[in-house]
Structure formats: structure tokens, C-alpha cells
Amino acid sequence: MGRSSKDKRDIYYRLAKEEGWRARSAFKLLQMDQEFNLFTGVNRAVDLCAAPGSWSQVLSRKLRGREEKGDAEVKIVAVDLQAMAPLPGVTQIQGDITKISTAEEIIRHFEGQPADLVVCDGAPDVTGLHDVDEYIQAQLLLAALNITTHVLKRGGTFVAKIFRGKDVTLLYSQLKIFFSGVTCAKPRSSRNSSIEAFVVCQNYQPPEGYIPNMSNPLLDHSYDVDFNQLEGPNRVIVPFLACGDLSAYDSDRTYPLQLDDSKEYQYTPPTQLPIQPPYQQACHLRRNNLLSKEDAPSASNNNPDSEKTTPGWTS
Amino acid sequence: VHSPVESSEGPVLTVYSLHPPKSCSSLSVLQHQRIHGIRPRRGDAKAPAQEKSVFGGKAVRLIRLHPLDPFQLETIRPIMELHDWILDVRWMSGDPHPFLCIALAHNSALLLDTETETTLFRQSCSEGCLLYSALVLAHKSWSDTVIVGGTVFNQLVIWKPGDVAESLESKSPVVRRLLGHSGVIFDISYSQNEGVLASASDDRSVRIWQIGNLGGNGGQCGNQNPVCLHVLYGHQARVFSVRLLNSKVFSAGEDGTCLMWDNGQVIQTLKGHRAGGVRALAISSESCEKAIWVASGGADGGVRLWKLGVKQDQVEDNEENLKDLKFPIVICTLDSEESTWSNCRFLVCTDKGGVYEYTNKKWELVWQGPPEFQSYCLMEVASVKIKESLVHVCAVGNICGSVQVFPVANPKGGICLVAGNGKIHSLIWQKGSADGGAWLLASGSDGLVYRWWVEVTKRELQVVEMTSFELPMCTKRWLTAAIRVHLIEDAAWVCGDRRGSLLLYQECQNATMLSGEEQTLLVKSTMENLANKVKIQELTPVSALFGVHGKQGVTSVFEHSGLFYSTGRDGCVRIFHSKMSESQEYILEVLRVQRACKGMEWLEKILILETKVGQEVKPLAAENKESTEINQLCLKNTDKQNVQEARFAIVGFHGSHFVVWDPVRQERLLSVLCGGGHRSWSLWTDEKGHWTENGALAFIKQGAVLTSERTLKEANGKIGWSLKEGIHGRGIGCVHRLGRIMSQRNACWEIVVTGGEDTSVTILALNPKNGEMKVLGVLTDHISSVRALTAVAKQDVGRTALSALVVSAGGRAQIQCYRLLIGCGEWGETSCQVIQVAAHRLDEQWERKRNRHKMVKMDPETRYMSMAVLEQTPDSLILALACSDGAVRLFSVSEVKHHIELLWESFHHQRCVLSVATCCLQDTQCNRHQLLFSAATDGQIAVWDFTSSSLSNQNPSTPIFTIPAHQSGINSLDIYPVCLIDFHHVTVASGGDDGQLTVSQIKIQIVDNSDPQNRLLINLVNQSCIPLAHAAPLTSLKLLNKNQIVSASCDQRVCLWRIGSAGIHHQRAVCSHVADAAALAVWEEEYDQKSGSSAEVVFGDGEESGNKNAGEVCTEKSDTEGAEEGYVLICGCGLQLIHVLV
């Protein structure tokens, strides 16, 4: 398979490169904006789990350079475990959002002047064990929510990635405590086959007397066994909305390389090299045949051919 | 009592005993949580039953294991639910109270009194962050407890929940930090004896830390500055678990291997799981046996067990001496009674015509050929059994037609045979059915195969000439493989030649069915013939498959329980048999082709794989008897011989490696870097013709005899068992139930086929009564994920056998079609024969098109998403496929012609088509109207009219109707038509990515109209929906009958819905442990076995539910109520069979 085969299989991957986005996820935020006008009146925003930075690019392009106000009022803080290349007008923090010290650093940026919008596209290192992956994903969301309760202005918006899995309704009920409008949004650029979706939480209204507390993590709710929430019909649910134009490209469809007759296909290299993977060293050793083996020259890897699909969720 | 192995799948815990390895008992422990760990309570060795804590998710529960025979499990307390995710649990020792120390995911710990179910202490670490893994070191009191946590940011933090620091808001400070990993940490293990800590990581490494004392009295936290002793890189993917046993490290990971390390080096590699990797690992600490038990649990649900012997002293390096011999050209290993690699003997023939044996670390000349053997010679050795001892007989052929045959022990007692007067192209030995002799075949230059029966006594030989075979005319006309077989009542030879043909020769009449003494008689009589110079005419093949293995030739033929296996240099194994033709002659017929893997074209032979599934331990004799019974039964029923294909490994060359390849698990069992295809090599295995995980290779390379590494490491003594066979490993994307088969003793099996992301199709037998599951076959012809399956199945009257035409489709626009013959013996043993019918790739079809330059090239990346049978005629099927390139396509499949062809396509949807379903309506004139429903990512359902008459030529270009049903993609469709007096009422149920369940009721009137586009009057009478039927994508649904639906979703609920006049009502929901549910199969329980197949309704297929009503005008009541009891098989990440009461 050549380098263009990913272009064929994933239209948004290809479009992202052609339009200069660092990741295809940019389209997800753009399509949610089409539906919810996320950026109207927004000057101060937090982008949690931001690397490689396509959401920050969207924020930077949408919030800055608008005529009414100068860029001075605009503040964008991007946070990730990974370092990312700088972007105009975006302040970067490298750290773990579940860690108190990182949270405190973010909060310091918004003391006295709360944020209008918090977005979080965090996804954990997929372990392949669904229950663990879903749990960690939920904890990232709750960590983001906890930070949000410190920095978001009343009436503000919070957008975060969720996995629609076994216990997603527990998260919905927790979010509903803080926001009057909670919607499950699925941008059309997110694959039909993936359980990824986003919660768009509008109108931040913390409960009466709620004091944000950073020193203890927000824990997820448990099922109320008495009400048979587990197997009964009346679980907490929030409306579902597919976002983006139907006329937009279909992320599940395979497209020919030549999209229309007028324009010849040309391969575009990625805008930004992918983030350093944790297994870089292992790959280096493998390429140079330096991995430890039982029968030194012989025990090379099995199955060089079958097409392996990486498990889990595509972003 | 020997310690058992415990394993878990979802909430269910199973115990296996080790002596002998088999499963003993299972228990559902954690209800809705998946089990992540099992921890025995130590200390009270005298107690009759062992207590264990089992945990997973936020739940922990106590169980008791009774060391009876067989082992028994019992839960002793209700589930205790905590507020946070549990990463590790340990029993506190010393205290008579059953206290558990628990580490939680937000880097906190608690002490739980299991008797009162109360939390005594709860403490957080000052490093408030998420952990991926944790290790608890518990001792006598809470203040002794030490926690090691693996954080999101790749560090190991060590802290004591007993230390409370006021300055840190009453949290516990971090005492040590271990930095070094560049990925998150999945598992942590500690060895008290060695003072060593091990961590396994996403960065694919295992790190070994010299930590010193951890835990124990006073809760020690190890050395001030622990050093990292080793960074172990050996896995090809992430490392999920690590265990320590004395100085040895065991690690297992996503690459499906388990590695044993000593001193920074891999010393043992254990493989044996299908895709998805190894998740769980347990090492037995019994040192008394001097053996190490390793149990591994895979993402495929399989459980493997290994016993590793302690390595013997290394055998002296004899490689140097082996190389001494000048210009060896042929090597053979000699069989021996006690078959170990160390006393394995080699015989080598050199280019100077000398035969040497390697004994006492040097080469000794056995026989030196005269000058005519010096420029060219061939050698083969047979080991013949004579009264409990083995005699090795060697045959050497030369360029002018002579063959010297002699016993290795007495080279002077040889005979010179003549096989024509040109080059001997090949020599083949075939052992006799009884002791005392062997056949020798020599392929001469004249296209004739000369044959002798060689009678062997201790030191002498007697030879009888037999009729020669004549090979078909071709270039390179010589034999490359031959075996003697018995066909019903005749002796015959199945052969392969250099031209790639498979040939069947029938033994001449007077030589049939002889064994032992009779053979000797024959020998005598033929000798007389010889004396009389009666020349019998050459035999010609009674059946030939000319050139099936391609121009590079056949390399081997093998027989195993009635089936033949051939290999060739075309990269294929052919599984074939002989059958009687209509003219009562034997003919060879290929049933299935198995490819090795890409790049592995030069195959040499196959080896039978022992699967050793623990549950089926049965006396061998009984089994043999039963299997012949199956054959007979099936012969009657399906007129095809129904025998089970063996699991086999493929031996061949892959690039510069000699490889033993398992085509099912897709892994290398042995790999030796030997430089590539060799003329002469010899593979030694524990048991001839079988692969038992222990093998070594001797080969000739660049003028020297070499042996593979394993020779030097002698006797690893590794034995493996499969306690539970794994299935798929990665997600299962589709499932189809074929039907039920029963033994005469009423053992019954449900037969289903599944397809998955691991690119395989698996044939399974499920016993709904006890949940037992057997893998009957694995088909590995797909090159990409298998997403859709459909089948048309037929059952015999007694229901002991089933025959099904199965079609699978998936990524890279690939379709495969098989005929499966499945039988059930008297005791419930199953057999499964797979016959490949046809295969199709869209881009290949395009390449064959003559005027292809005028058409748009079909996209080879197209994925087939869903499939349904539109029409079924006696010799063909018409299939509808949903395609990711935006098309709906129709294909015809002909079983007779072995052909699949594209009939029609439409790009109406312009979006990825996700699902298709069909139904058939019949009008008053008995015309059949085929309807196709297709749905795409835009939430629209299109209805197409294909009447049987129009299928061939004028096909619709537009749908006759569209139904808007969902906001976004429609993952699943099902149709239920009911025929009323003057119209049809069709229920269309659809499930979407939006979690919505929609039921659209349409009314269809068939009008007399010559215009094919307006034959049907169709309108939507009613549409009702449940917007959030599921909290996650609704991925699969089935209409049980006109008004009941079963649906499944990624939210892990299986729901039952009723369609009433006022809309859809929720009836019931069940939680399932199958994540990422993708497909459902549903069937009813049968109450009355007597009433047989007519009582059965298969829900699994839109086509069949359509047929149910076709032809007769039903009144409403007859099909409103279905059965009251049934089964739902839910597939996704694993599979689960759920019994439902409707």
C-alpha cells in the first residue's frame, strides 16, 4: 500500500492535510460549531488535551483577527501531556490534566477573568480493554470538568469527547448537574463505526452553593441499584445530534483519489509530524534487529502480511 | 493437591486443573463487571478451602475454592462495590480478620473489612493523578502497607497510605519515584527474594529495578536511589503484564507472545494466541517440581498452559565438527526409538558419491559409490521396523539409472537396482502397513516410475520388482511425491509430480489389500514372475489433476484420516480426497486450498498440529470407532464423505528463512535463518509427521552441514496445552447461525459462523445447555476485516448433519464462498469439512474487463459492510451487498461453476452504504417480487424492486421508495413482511448510530402493470421510533416476529421491544459483558424435538423470514406470537450467549 492509500480510505485525513490542519479532528470542532455556534462571543478559551493542536488552530483562527475587537482580549490556553509546535496567540502548558499542579497552573491563567469556552478532546492510551479504556476516558472528562468548574464563567460552554459505552449515562447525569443544556453531538467527520462522540454542555450553572475543589478528584457516579438503572429503560439520556452538513464528505465512504474532474490529485505531506510515540525506542531497536530474541538470528516476527487494523477508536 | 489455574472471561471465573490439564468448574462472580484480578488469601494452608478475592471495575467479591476432585468454586459474600476503580487488592496477613488492602485508580488506597463490609481507612497520595496500574504490598497492619503506582505520566510512585502529612492536606507524600519509561505502565510486579521490581509499559519495554526491600514489617520503601538493572526490549508491541519468579522475568503483550528472561536475555518464547495479544499471565511458584508452569490468557478468550522444564546442561558445540565434511549434497535424519534431538542421527551423501554418518562427533564413511555415482547422486533413507527394532535402509541413485539399496548397518549387504538408463530424478520410500519392509520408488529419465518392494531383515535385503507407473506426458516428467493409500477396497497411490500435477494410480489387482504375511506371499509369487520374465504393462493414472500446483511442481503429499494434503512451490496446500465418479471410477477432487502467507511460496510439506484441548480427553480407541461412524452416517446423508480436516502447520521457505507456519493463528512456530530454499534439509520433530512445539532443522548450505540453534540448546522440555481455544481476538464483526445438529444421544450443538477484524471466519459449535464452545474450523482466505456473513443451510432428517453454503465479505472488496459439511457423531463429537466454492475481488473483476478503459476503476479499498440473500435458486444465489464506496451491488454465486459475478450496481446513495436486507412478496398469480432495502450514513432507507423476471436484464436504476429513518448512519436493518388479503404489510426495523430504534410500517400493493417501475404501489403507513433506545450506537437488531425486536448496542445492553398500536415499548434489558457489540444471531428454543426442523424458525436472516410467509395468505394471529424462549448470541469484543424469555 502506497502513501496515498490512507488518503483514499480517509477523506478527512486528506482534506486536513490539504487545508493545513494538524489533525483531521479540526473538522469535528468546525462541524460542531456549525450546529451550536460555539465561538460566538467567545474571547477566552481553554483547549485541554490539545496536541498536536488542530483544535487550537481552529480556536486561533476563529477567535483572533475579528474586526470588532483587538486580539488583546483573546486568550487561548492549550494543555497536553505532549509538547506541541507553537501557534500564534496560543499559550501552551505541558502537563497531565488529571494532576492537581497542572490544573492549578491553568486556573492561574483565568483568575479574575473566567473563560468563555472549555474544550477537551482528550483520549487515553488505548489499552484495548474496553472497560478500562472507557473508565480512563471518563476520568479525563471528569478531570476536565473539575478544571472547568474553576475557570468557566456562568453561562459558558464546555465541549468534551466521550466514548458512548456501557456507563456513558452516568456521565450524562453528572454533567446535567452543572449545565442546563447537555447534548450528545456526533460530527459527521467522526466515523459512524467509532463509539466516539462529544458532549456539548451549554449554559454553565453550578448548583447552589457548589464550591469547586481541586484537591479531590471528581469521581464518577454509580448506578442506583434500587431504581434498576442498569437494566431498566429510564436511564438518564441526553438528546443526540448529528452535526455538520449532509452534503459534507462522508467519513465512512471510500473516495477515489481524483475527487472531481477539474483537479488532478496530488499527494500532500502531513502538516505536522505525528507526536513522538512512546514506542519510538522499541521501533528503532526492531528496525536494527536489536530486540532480544531466544534464537538470536531466527525468531523474527510472525505474520508480516495480514492486514492489521489497529484496535480501538479512530480519531 | 496440585494447584489449579484460574481464568476469567467477563464476570465468569473458571478453574482448570493441571493434572491433567482440563477445565473443572465455572462461576459467574462479578455480575456486570469484568474480572481483572484474582488474589488468594495465604497463610492458612491447613484450611480445607482456599479463600480468594476477585476484583474488577469497582467491585470486589470473595470466593472459596474447594480442592476437591474436581475443583469447586463458591461465592461466599455479596459483591462489594467501591467508589473508584480497583487496580490491585491484597490480603493483609497476620490478622485473623479478613482485611483487604486495595489500591484505586485515583492514586488512593483503602482498607476493607470484608466481614463487616466497611472501609476502615481511606487515604490519598499527594500526587493526585490517574494510575494505569498499581501494586499493593500488604503486611500485618495498615501502617505496613506500601503502594507502587504507575501514573499517566509514565512514572512509578511509591508511597505509604499509613503516612499522613498535615502539610499536604492530610495526604501521603511520595517516597520514591522511578523515572525512565516513555509510555504508561500497564503492570508492576515485585520479588521479595531478589529485591527487584519490574514494570511493563506502553513503550514496549520491561524495566527491572534494584529496589531492595518493599513492604514487610514497618512498610519499607526500598533503596534511596534504586537503579534500573535492565531495560528489556523484546516485544514487538505493548507489554501488558510482567511477573517475577526468582531470577526469571516473564512478560507478555500485545504481540501475542510470552517471553521468559534471564539476566537481560530472552531464553524462552511462548506463543499460541490469536490476534489481540496476551492479557493475563500467571506463573506457578512450585519449585519442588523443578518445572515452571506458565498460564496465559489472550484477548481471543483462549487460555494456554505451558510447562517449562529446567534446561539441561548445554550440549557441547558440535557445529565445527559437523562442518568438516566436504561438499555434502543430501542430508537425511534417521528415526530412532527414543526420539530426542541429541541422539538424532544424520546420514549425508557427498558430491563424490560417499555416504557418511555422523557418530562420535566425527563423520564416518558408510558406503562409497563407484565412479558413476560421483558427478550426480540422490539419497533417501527409510527406517523399517523389524520386531521392535529399527533398521535403516538407504537408497542412492545416480545419473545412469542405477539405484544402490543397502542397510546402513551393513552397507555391503546391498543390492543394485536398475531404473531405466538415464538420470534418476527422485527416490521415494513408503513404509509398508506392516513391519518388515518398504516400497521404493525411483523416477527415471524415461517418464517411468520404477517400483520395488524391499523386504528387510536385520542385515539383509530382498527385493521384488513391481509394475512401473507411467507419468503423463510433459516436460520435467518426474515424480516428486507419493504415498500409498487404501480407497474403500483398493490399494492405490496418490502422487505428485514436477509438473505440478496430482495423480492417482490404482495398484494392480493382485497386489491389493495385502499386509504382513500375505505380502510376503506376493513377494514370492512375483519373484517367479520375474524369473519367467513376464513383463507387466505400466500403470497409468486413473485420475489426474494436471498442473494444479503450477509449474514449480508438487513437493509432498500426505494422508490423514481419509483426506489428502499436498504442498507445492505455488505457496498452496491443497486439501483433497478421492471419490467415486458416476462411472464407478476413483477421481481426485480438491476441496480447499490453503495459502501460506505472502512471500512464502516454496512450501515443502505439512505437519499435523496437536491442539490438545483439555476438555476432550477420551480414550483413543473409542474415538476412532466413533469417527468411522460419523463417516458412514454422513455418507448416507450427504453422499459426500464427511471427515474432519486436521489442524496443520505448513513447512516451507519464507525469504531466507525455513519456517513452520500455523495458518490459523498466523504465526511462525519455528523459524531458522538458513539462507533460503534448499535442495536438501531435514526437519526433526518429536513425533513424525506432527508438530509438537519442538523441532530442529539440519540443512546443507554452502558446502557444509548445519543445524539450527535449537540443537545446541537441547531439550527445553517445553510442553504446551490449550485449556481453552481462543476465537478471533480482535472484534467479531458478523455472525450467522447455520442451524442445530444433534447426536443420537441428544447431545446438541448450535452451529454458527463468525467473521472478524482478525480477517478470519470461524466455525463454532455451541452447546446452549452448558455453554461449551468448540472451534470447528478457521478460514483465513480474507486479506482484510470480515464484516458480513450469510448462508443457506440444509439439514438432514435425523439432524445429525448439516450442509451450508456460506458467503463471507469484507474489506478490500473481497467475497469468499464455502460449502460446509458438518456432522455430529453418536457421542456428540463434531466434524467439519470445508470446501472452497468461489472467491471474488472487485478489482480483479475490473482487471478482466475487456473495455475497462471506458469505465471508472473500481476502488480496491472498498469495504463490504453488509450482505443479504436476495434470491436463491437450486444452483445459485443472488446476493446484495452494501459497499463503502457508495454503491449497492448484486452478485450471483454459482456453486456448480465455482463462480461469483457482479450483476448490477447503483450509486444512488452517494454515501457509504451500511446495511442491506431483503424480503420476498408473492402476488395472487404466484409471481415473486424480490425487495431490497438498503441504508446509508445519511439515515435514509431505499427500497428496490427486483422481480425474478427482471433480474437478468432490465434492472432498476432508482429505488421505488425511500424512507427517512435516522439522523445519521443506519447500522442495522431487518424486515418482516405479512401478506394480507389484498396487500402486503411490511415492517422495517432500523437501528442507528444515533441510538435510535425506528419502525417503519409500509403497505405494498401489487398492481397489474406492464411498466416494471410501477408494479408496486407503496406507501408509508406509520413510523414510530424510540429516539434514545440505547445510550450508544445501536449496532444490530432482529425482528423476532411481526411485533418484537431484539436490539444490541455498544452500551452493552441487549433490549427486547414490543411494537404496539401506540408505538414501541421497552420490554426488557439485559447487561452483556461483550463490549463493542456488532452483530446478533437469534433463534428460538425448540421444545419438541420430535417435530424436527419444521418447528424451528431461524430469526437470523431477512430472507428466511420473508420466505416464511411467502406463498400462503396468513391471517394475522398465526404469526403474532413466536416462541416463548430463545437464545441471543451477541458478538463484538468476544461473544456471549444469552438465554431469553420472551
Ligand SMILES: C[S@@+](CC[C@H](N)C(=O)[O-])C[C@H]1O[C@@H](n2cnc3c(N)ncnc32)[C@H](O)[C@@H]1O
Ligand atoms: C485526540 S488527541 C487531541 C487532538 C487535538 N484535539 C487536535 O485537534 O489536534 C488526544 C490528546 O490527549 C492527550 N492526553 C491524554 N491524556 C492526557 C492527560 N491526562 N493530560 C493531558 N493530555 C492528555 C494526548 O496526549 C493526546 O495528544
